[in-house]
Amino acid sequence: xxxxxxxxxxxxxxxxxxxxxxxxxxxxxxxxxxxxxxxxxxxxxxxxxxxxxxxxxxxxxxxxxxxxxxxxxxxxxxxxxxxxxxxxxxxxxxxxxxxxxxxxxxxxxxxxxxxxxxxxxxxxxxxxxxxxxxxxxxxxxxxxxxxxxxxxxxxxxxxxxxxxxxxxxxxxxxxxxxxxxxxxxxxxxxxxxxxxxxxxxxxxxxxxxxxxxxxxxxxxxxxx
Numbered sequence: 001x002x003x004x005x006x007x008x009x010x011x012x013x014x015x016x017x018x019x020x021x022x023x024x025x026x027x028x029x030x031x032x033x034x035x036x037x038x039x040x041x042x043x044x045x046x047x048x049x050x051x052x053x054x055x056x057x058x059x060x061x062x063x064x065x066x067x068x069x070x071x072x073x074x075x076x077x078x079x080x081x082x083x084x085x086x087x088x089x090x091x092x093x094x095x096x097x098x099x100x101x102x103x104x105x106x107x108x109x110x111x112x113x114x115x116x117x118x119x120x121x122x123x124x125x126x127x128x129x130x131x132x133x134x135x136x137x138x139x140x141x142x143x144x145x146x147x148x149x150x151x152x153x154x155x156x157x158x159x160x161x162x163x164x165x166x167x168x169x170x171x172x173x174x175x176x177x178x179x180x181x182x183x184x185x186x187x188x189x190x191x192x193x194x195x196x197x198x199x200x201x202x203x204x205x206x207x208x209x210x211x212x213x214x215x216x217x218x219x220x221x222x223x224x
Contacts, residue, residue: 005034005038006038009024009034009038009039009042010042012024013039013042013043013046014046017046017064017065018065018070018072019073021039021040021043021070021073021074021077022073022074022076022077022080023077024039024077025039025040025073025078025081025169026077026081026084027081028077028081028141029077029080029081029082029084029085029140029141029144030081030084030085030141035187036140036168036172036190037172037186039074040074040168040169040173040186041172041173041175041176041179041184041186041187042183043070043073043074043173043176044067044172044173044174044176044178044183045176045177045179045181045183046065046070047065047066047067047069047070047173047177048176048177048178048180049180067173067174067177070173071166071169071173071174074165074169074173075162075166075169078134078162078165078168078169079161079162081141082134082141082144082157082161082165083144085141085144085145085148086144086145086147086148086154086157087148088148089144089146089147089148089149090149090151092148092149093149094119094150094151097149098112118146119149119150122146122147122150123150126147126150126152126156127156127160129143129146129147130143130152130156130157130161130164131160131163131164132164133164134160134161134164134165134167134168135164135167137190140168144157144161172186172190175189
C-alpha cells in the first residue's frame, strides 16, 4: 500500500511540478497518512535531476523546476494545510471543546481542570509551540488544532507556521536533492526521529498517568 502511495506521489510531482508539490503538502497536513518524507525528498530529487528525472519518471514531467521553487511551493502548501485545521478548530471553538471534555472527559481520564491548564500552557508558549512544532514529526499538523481552539492571532500563526514549515521543507527537499537516486533514504532518518518523538510522547503520557494516580491516592488519603 505504501509502495502504491509512493508511486502516486511521484506521478503527481512529475506531472504537475510545483502545483503538485503544494497540493500534496496541503493534503499531507490535513491527512497525515500521506508522509512528507516521500513528498519532499522526491520533490528535491526531481528538481535537482532536471531532464534526467523526466526519463526516470512519468511522461509529461516538468524539468524546469528548481530546488528553491520546490521549497517555496511546499511551504505555501504547508501554510494552506495548517490554516484549514486552524479554521476548523476555531469554528468548533473552546466552548464546544470544554463541553465535550465535561461530558466525555472521564472516559479518557481528562477533567475540565486539565483542559484549563493545557490552555494556559499553550497561551504562554504558543509561539514556541507552533514554531518548533512545525519541525517535529507527528506534531507538525496537530499543533494547528490548539492554535485554532485558542484563536491564536492569525498573522502570528501564519508567520510562525511559514517559518517552521520552511525549516522542515528545506531540510527534506535539500536532502532529497543531495542524495539524488537515493532520496528514499531520507525516510529512514525521519523514521528514527519519529520514533524518538513517539518515545517522548509515551514518557509524557506515563508521567501524566502516574501523576494523576498519585494525586487521586493523596485525595483519598485526606478524605479517609
